[in-house]
Amino acid sequence: MKILLCYFSGTGNTERVVKRYAETFTTEYNDDVTLVKIEDGFNLDINAFDLVGIGYPVHAFNAPSIVLDFCKSLPAASKNIRAFIVNTSGEPLKLNNISSLRTAKLLRQRNLFVTNEYHYCMPYNMIFRHSDAMAYRMWNTAQLLIPLDVKEMKDGKSRLLDPVFMGGFIAWIMRCEHWGGRLNGKQYKVDDKCVHCNKCINICPTHNIKVENGEFKFGNNCIMCMRCAMSCGRDAIITGWFNRWKVNGAYMFQKPTEEERQKYNKMLTAAYAKYFEECDLRIATNYPTVIVREAAAAEAADASLNTADVEQTEAAVKI
Numbered sequence: 001m002k003i004l005l006c007y008f009s010g011t012g013n014t015e016r017v018v019k020r021y022a023e024t025f026t027t028e029y030n031d032d033v034t035l036v037k038i039e040d041g042f043n044l045d046i047n048a049f050d051l052v053g054i055g056y057p058v059h060a061f062n063a064p065s066i067v068l069d070f071c072k073s074l075p076a077a078s079k080n081i082r083a084f085i086v087n088t089s090g091e092p093l094k095l096n097n098i099s100s101l102r103t104a105k106l107l108r109q110r111n112l113f114v115t116n117e118y119h120y121c122m123p124y125n126m127i128f129r130h131s132d133a134m135a136y137r138m139w140n141t142a143q144l145l146i147p148l149d150v151k152e153m154k155d156g157k158s159r160l161l162d163p164v165f166m167g168g169f170i171a172w173i174m175r176c177e178h179w180g181g182r183l184n185g186k187q188y189k190v191d192d193k194c195v196h197c198n199k200c201i202n203i204c205p206t207h208n209i210k211v212e213n214g215e216f217k218f219g220n221n222c223i224m225c226m227r228c229a230m231s232c233g234r235d236a237i238i239t240g241w242f243n244r245w246k247v248n249g250a251y252m253f254q255k256p257t258e259e260e261r262q263k264y265n266k267m268l269t270a271a272y273a274k275y276f277e278e279c280d281l282r283i284a285t286n287y288p289t290v291i292v293r294e295a296a297a298a299e300a301a302d303a304s305l306n307t308a309d310v311e312q313t314e315a316a317v318k319i
Helices: 013-029 065-073 094-108 132-154 167-174 176-185 199-203 227-231 240-245 269-286 292-301 307-317
Strands: 002-007 032-037 051-057 081-089 112-121 188-190 209-212 215-218 237-239
Touching (some): 013 032, 013 132, 051 065, 065 094, 081 094, 094 112, 094 167, 167 176, 176 240, 188 215, 237 240
Parallel strands (some): 002 051, 051 081
Antiparallel strands (some): 188 237, 209 215
């Protein structure tokens, strides 16, 4: 099977997830997978593929504007092609389910029919910084879920996220974030910690950052992906009106220390607990030879569980 995976990833979370999909398709099923970064554009023959996946981080309960623009730019397929959507967000709220409504409609208009949708919790790149323990558990949970989700698609089973009452209307209202991001992007600045390494200029997906007469200028094309702010090694970028929500520095997704485990975030505690409970149950049910539920809990609570242990556990339960 020839599979096309198109994705946008602001700070790397969605890219991790999509590449895990690619790895599973290729290693477990010998599929031919083509990865396309949405920010790089698209110049392939859509009819050459049997399955198309779209991946993105949820922005205000919607797909980012760059993803919607990409979907609009896709040529219509001359045949009906099965499609699926993968999205990530920092919280397991049901409202995240509405993020795919507009995307699925645009794909359907191009004869790409979404039969499967999957959502994974990954650590925030704004609002607040998840503890290393939480980031570690989120990623390891996703790594175990993805082979199950791929198998579901390979078996021809459909899975759509639960609908939300008035979801289309709510998503439409929340798309104000798209133009709001452009307005806020104009308020971005760099402070005196900046060393003019120009990293932010080079990595901006919309080429929104320039230097004119020695001063940084932020244009009208910001999509609030937070890539520049999170990636700045000097933490020198002021993110406009939302600077209080800024998160700086990449997550390592490594075993947490004792001190870090004590920083478990209390916001949305019940929602996170329900998310992990449901994920752990599904994982345990589908990996009968290993008590994965206990392993998942140990990842966040047992300081003796190192990266090698996780890799061995994952290898033992591969389907």
